[in-house]
Amino acid sequence: MRVLVVGSGAREHALVRAIARSHLVTAVFCAPGNPGIAALAGLVPIAATDVQALTEFAAANAIDLVVPGPEAPLVLGLTDALAARGIRCCGPTAAAARLEGSKQFTKEVADAAGIPTARWEAFTDTHHALDFVRRRGAPIVVKADGLAAGKGVVVAETEAEAAAAVIACLREGSFGAAGATVVIEECLVGQEVSVFALCDGRDAIFLGAARDHKRVGDGDRGPNTGGMGAIAPPPGFTHATQIAVMDGIIHPALAEMERRGTPFTGILFAGLMLTEHGPKLIEFNVRFGDPEAETLLPLLDSDILPLLLAASEGRLAGSSLAWRAEASVSVVMAAAGYPGAYQRGSAITGLAAAEAGAEVSVFQAGTRLEHDTLVADGGRVLVINATAPSLAEARARAYAAVDAIDWPQGFCRRDIGAHF
Ligand SMILES: Nc1ncnc2c1ncn2[C@@H]1O[C@H](COP(=O)(O)OP(=O)(O)O)[C@@H](O)[C@H]1O
C-alpha cells in the first residue's frame, strides 16, 4: 500500500513511524513533514491545508490511503475531495468534522444521543448571555463556538470573569466568526482524560486513553499551550471506565451522526471529565491528539495500517488491536518563551544519545535542517517519549533522554507524570 500522511508535527512523526512498520506498506509520503519524518517517508512540499494540491498528489501518485494528522484539512473537506477521486482517507468528511468545528453542534449531538455532558445553552445575543450568567452564577464555563486555536474557552471562577468572556466573544469579536456564538455551560468537577476511538461510520475500537498537561509550567501553572506532555494510561482509568466511555459516549455519538446522514470515520477524540457521576463529555475532536498520539502509538503491538484502512472502508467490525500493558510518558521540549514569543534557529544536538535509551523515541515537531544542523523552528520542537512497565520508570527514562539532548535554548516541564 502507498500511504500519504498529512501534517508536519510530532503527532505525524509518530503516525508515519507506526505506518512505516506495517507489513502492508510499500511507500509512505508525508506532506509537508519535517526533518525527523524525512528519515521514514518521502516528503511532499504541500501545505496540510492545500486540499486541492493534496488531492492531486494522491491521485497522481497512486496513493491507496491518506491519513490526516491535524483537523484543518478535514474541516476544509480533504476527505470529501479525495472521495470524489475514489481515494480512501482515514478521517471524517467536512460535515462530520463539525464535531470539532462547532461546540454547539457537539452539544446538540450529545443531547440527541443521550451522552452525559455539562448542561448548556448557546447565545448570539450579549444581553441574553449575560442574563444567563447572572442567573446561573459562577463557576461557569464560556466557550467560543468555533475553532479558536485552544484559546476560546474560559473556565470562570467569578461572574465578572464570565461576563468579560461573553463580551470579548459576542461584542468585541475577539475570535471573529468563531466567537459569533457562545456556548455557556455548567462547570464540571473531576479529573480530565482524553479517550481515542478509531471509527468506521458505525463501529469503533478503543485506541487508548491519555492525560495531557496543557499549562506551560510545573504544577499546572502559567498559560495554556498546545500540550507540554502526556501520560498513558491515566491513573484511575479502569476497564469499567473504558466500557462506560465506549458504550455511553463513543457509540451513541456514531449512531447519532449516522442518523443525521453524516457518519463519522476516522479518529474520534473525546475530551472527558471523570466526575463522581461517571465520565462526562467536554468536547470532541476529530483527529488524534498531540502529544497523545506520540504517547499511545509507542504502546501499540499490532500493525495499525490494516485497521486504518478498514476504518476508511467501513469494515472495522470484529477488529481489535493489541497493546503492551505498559506505561508511557511524553515530554515536550519547547523553545524558550513559548507559548509567547520565541526565537527560531538555535542548534539542537544529542538526539542519537537520547534515542539510545531503552524504549525511547524522539519525535520532531518544529525543527528544520540548516545545512547539516538540526535547528529549532517552532514553539513546540521535540517530543521525547519513553515506555516502561511502570509510570515511574517510563518517567525516569523519558527525563534521562531529555537530559541527553543538548539544546540550551529549549525547556520542558519537569513534572510530567509526577503527581500521582
Ligand atoms: N464544562 C466544563 N467544566 C470544567 N472545565 C471545562 C469545561 N469545559 C471545558 N473545560 C476546561 O477547558 C478546557 C478547554 O475546553 P475544551 O472544550 O476542551 O475546548 P478547546 O480544547 O477547544 O479549547 C478543557 O480541557 C477543560 O480543562
Ligand SMILES: [Mg+2]
Ligand atoms: Mg480541548
